[in-house]
Amino acid sequence: MVKTKRFLINLCMFIIFMFVIPNNVAAASEMPHGSKIATISVEHKTEEEIKELLEQEINRWQEGEDIILTSDFQQITIPRTAVIFDVDVSINMLKDRTKRTFTSLFMKQKNVHVPLSVKIDDKSESIQSVKELDYIQSEEMFQQIKEIASELEEGEAKITYIEGKEIPLETIAEVEMNIPTISNAVLTYAIDEINEYMIASEDHFSFVQAVVLPEHLTNSSAELSFLATALYTLFLQTNFDIVERHAGLTVPSYTEPGLDVAIDTKGNKDLLVMNPNKVSFKIEAEKRGDKLHVAIRSSPSDITYTYDLENVREIKQRTLYRYSKKLKAGEQETIQPGRKGLKADVYRSTYEQNVFIHSEFISQDVYLPEPKVVLVSTTEDVPDDALVENLEDEIEEEINNLEKEIDDLEEGLKDERSVLDIFSIDSSTPTFSEQLQKIRQTQATLEERLSKMEKELETYIGMTDEEVTKRQKEAEERFEKMNEQLEHLLEHLYSEGTSEQEEGGRVNE
Numbered sequence: 001m002v003k004t005k006r007f008l009i010n011l012c013m014f015i016i017f018m019f020v021i022p023n024n025v026a027a028a029s030e031m032p033h034g035s036k037i038a039t040i041s042v043e044h045k046t047e048e049e050i051k052e053l054l055e056q057e058i059n060r061w062q063e064g065e066d067i068i069l070t071s072d073f074q075q076i077t078i079p080r081t082a083v084i085f086d087v088d089v090s091i092n093m094l095k096d097r098t099k100r101t102f103t104s105l106f107m108k109q110k111n112v113h114v115p116l117s118v119k120i121d122d123k124s125e126s127i128q129s130v131k132e133l134d135y136i137q138s139e140e141m142f143q144q145i146k147e148i149a150s151e152l153e154e155g156e157a158k159i160t161y162i163e164g165k166e167i168p169l170e171t172i173a174e175v176e177m178n179i180p181t182i183s184n185a186v187l188t189y190a191i192d193e194i195n196e197y198m199i200a201s202e203d204h205f206s207f208v209q210a211v212v213l214p215e216h217l218t219n220s221s222a223e224l225s226f227l228a229t230a231l232y233t234l235f236l237q238t239n240f241d242i243v244e245r246h247a248g249l250t251v252p253s254y255t256e257p258g259l260d261v262a263i264d265t266k267g268n269k270d271l272l273v274m275n276p277n278k279v280s281f282k283i284e285a286e287k288r289g290d291k292l293h294v295a296i297r298s299s300p301s302d303i304t305y306t307y308d309l310e311n312v313r314e315i316k317q318r319t320l321y322r323y324s325k326k327l328k329a330g331e332q333e334t335i336q337p338g339r340k341g342l343k344a345d346v347y348r349s350t351y352e353q354n355v356f357i358h359s360e361f362i363s364q365d366v367y368l369p370e371p372k373v374v375l376v377s378t379t380e381d382v383p384d385d386a387l388v389e390n391l392e393d394e395i396e397e398e399i400n401n402l403e404k405e406i407d408d409l410e411e412g413l414k415d416e417r418s419v420l421d422i423f424s425i426d427s428s429t430p431t432f433s434e435q436l437q438k439i440r441q442t443q444a445t446l447e448e449r450l451s452k453m454e455k456e457l458e459t460y461i462g463m464t465d466e467e468v469t470k471r472q473k474e475a476e477e478r479f480e481k482m483n484e485q486l487e488h489l490l491e492h493l494y495s496e497g498t499s500e501q502e503e504g505g506r507v508n509e
Helices: 002-029 047-062 087-098 125-131 138-150 184-194 221-235 391-412 416-422 432-459 466-508
Strands: 067-070 075-078 083-086 117-120 156-158 170-178 197-199 204-206 241-244 272-274 281-288 291-298 303-315 319-324 332-336 341-352 355-367 372-377 387-389
Touching: 047 083, 047 087, 067 138, 075 125, 083 087, 083 138, 087 117, 117 138, 125 138, 138 156, 170 221, 184 221, 184 281, 184 291, 221 281, 221 291, 303 355
Parallel strands: 067 156, 319 372, 319 387
Antiparallel strands: 067 075, 083 117, 170 291, 197 281, 204 272, 241 272, 281 291, 303 341, 332 372, 341 355
């Protein structure tokens, strides 16, 4: 019995010396399969090899770009050198995790992964400057940085704010403009829509999408164009990309050439810009008495922008002569003074800490001249190169054509089939709703021509034949009545066409 016990003791001692001690020595010299520190594989490497490898990888990581801390309104950069690594502690952590014990002697070792041991350098200027920001949860941010560094990863950290603390924003640009004679109700509504509007980082801003007016205020191009002009003047003082912008035919009284914006929600005229920055911008807008004040705010920056109007030059106007039978021989009358046209180039200049960096071309705008219009008698001689029109004859011919088109439409309105024949509409086809657009387009064309004639007659009131004016007025009244009748008919036709299509779809099914 004694011999048996002694044999067992000797056997245990043999196992310890043969397996446990050699394995512990091996563990101290080489790391087992699957061992990693951060993202670096250190399997089958000695402690000295691991240390050299880690130092190389840490140096390579620290030479990379700064760590970026971001929020909607801020971007803070922290150099990677503000992170301190402790290689020895990292290796010891791995050794502790891979150490073989008697209880794990006969168990297969698992892959072991430990992070690098890191801490933040409190003496770093960038770290100290962040700690001075009393509205930021700096410790939470530093923890995010340590997590990124401990794995030698790339990535951004989020800026977290202390609840209740105000985030300091800087006014990047502001504009104040005299409000012209426009609808106060529409302008007030539009200002409320745009005030405190956020333009997110690397996102687009569409004026038409941002300012959505109620249906009863949709015919408000003048008010929208005025507000959009103020915003465009702001955007020219940022690095925003101007994606879409339309100038008017003439320069409005409230701004300068090259700065105006024409908005037309029906004609697809929009102001569209893109914010290329990593931070958001906030628009502020308000009325201050008879002035509109708009500003754009974001985090402070050393880069500033201004706009410059260059090469502003006039375009000569021409004189247009129009004959009038009512003027006596030798008589002339200026009925439209006209105005000269303008051409202007817009540039944007970039400054860093008030030092000029470069200038970029933004646009060249041309405002066509308006001719001077002079009425002369039919016996008057005019310059050989002059533009000459016979106003009364032109208007009379236009009215004749218009009356004929209205006659045809009125005849067609006597029954539904005639209207369909006139416009080649087939209510049974799948494109019936599209074909009805032909009628809509004809309506729009007639309305446009009536409007143009009305404008001409307003300009030259008293200079044209009374009979011409009377006929034009009658044509307008006939068109209004016909238009109402046509609208009712279209609604009926559309409902019938839709019903037929639905019925046909059910039969096919």
